[in-house]
Amino acid sequence: MKAKVLLSLMLVCGCLAAPPARANDAAPAAEPAVPAACELPSYLLTSESRLPKVAEAIKAGKPLEILVIGSRSTTIPSSESSSYPARMEMILKEKLPPSEAVHVSVEIQSKRTAEEAATTFVKLMEAKAPTLVIWQTGTVDAIRSIDPEDFRSAVTDGVTALQNAGADVVLMNLQYSPRTETMISAPPYLDNLRVVAQEHDVPLFDRFAIMRQWNDQGQFDLFSPSRGPELAKQVHDCLGRALAQFVIDAAHLEPAQQQN
Template sequence: MWLLLLSTLVAGLPAYASGEKGTPPPPALAQAVPAEQKQEGNLPPVTRDCQVGSTEVVTQSPLPNVMRALRERQKIVILAIGASPIVRRDSNAGGYYDLVEQFLEQTFKGLEVEIVHRGVSGELARDAGARIKMEVALVKPDLVLWQVGTADALARLSIEDFERSLGKTLVWLKAHDVDVALIGLHYIKALTKDAHYQAVRKSLKKVATELGVMRVGRYEAMETISRLRGEQGAPPSRSRMTEAAYECSAEYLARAIATGLFHKDIPKPADKPATK
């Protein structure tokens, strides 16, 4: 037990210590808002691999709580829930959520982004609901990133149960001043005709729209990218598609958060043409 305890301490825990709110703002905070506005028109273009033309990939939504954290603390705490974060092939590249962190920190100079990973792979929406509440209490996040739907679809959970669980948790989060970004189901060619999978996908979109929650449509994005590549005569390999799905989702997500922070109607991230 002492070995375990030691390894825990060495690994930089306590686990939740970083989730503290209410710390005094740094001196640079006074300049936070002007700094962020200066950046507004300067979002880098969507990378070439992630361009999806006119496909609507992100359901945009304002992020008032993240905005407030940015103003007051110059730091945002993000809780990642749902499927576990996927590590990238390049061992030096960090996880896909690191892309989100880097993007935001580069976009908003002086902003500190902390992502707390509490994903449990294969977790159903109904089980995640209870855990999200506990983690929100412990981590005190400004934003929850929730990869949701895939496990429910594979477990053949009823659509009604899924919608109810998802809706209840989203309402709870809103009521507790936590913004949410949902990351939707994966695109897999073999599942395009799977009625239940498609029903869960549509259900997720419906709930997100009804409750005004940000949603990154990973399925729609990857379906479009796959089609475009096919039309160009260069269909991507399966492993490359998987990697692209995560990289592009991270990019869309980061841009959506940045857009939510600008809080203005700038072009949808995925629509913006690349200059490369």
């Protein structure tokens, strides 16, 4: 019963659990202003790991196919064009050359642990053949109190399968929710995701730290039980902006490969 209540709470938070955009000091002057609510310290959106296959695809003028694997928190019911994958696609199209085709698709793995999701990756990659996979994971494992070492092993297997299939990978960690942080133990899963990212040299999008920053700074009220669709759209917009810039930065694109 506790697990069902927690999962319900986390999925509700998921509509708002969308993270950030970049800090002012990281934004080129020629770009449109980032909404104030989306602003973040640049260190929260920096990765030393690269996305070489994304860079190669853009350099060769090949379509950039991005697959987001996640839960229901990747969507906004009845407003898919406002969800963070759709927003990321739009921002990437704006930032990359007009000739660059960008397509973002979503694979919902609702209520699946990392191990359960990873078992689907071989067939999924054969069907989708993406250049980049953004894997959002950890929430269900934390709710179900999956052994952290088992979680780490499952994420390792999943990342290996995705890389062996020829894709770049970005890991996205748990959502932060002040309403549930005392009910689940997130640190072991956060730590293990970070370890896997380092071992496999893949970028980690730190959604947990980003959302906590928003909540602590008062940019978004993630505690209030009365969160409407407009707030969901705002945080998804911030997440889409952040992910688009995160991908561009991790691909280490030359200025000529970006829109001025």
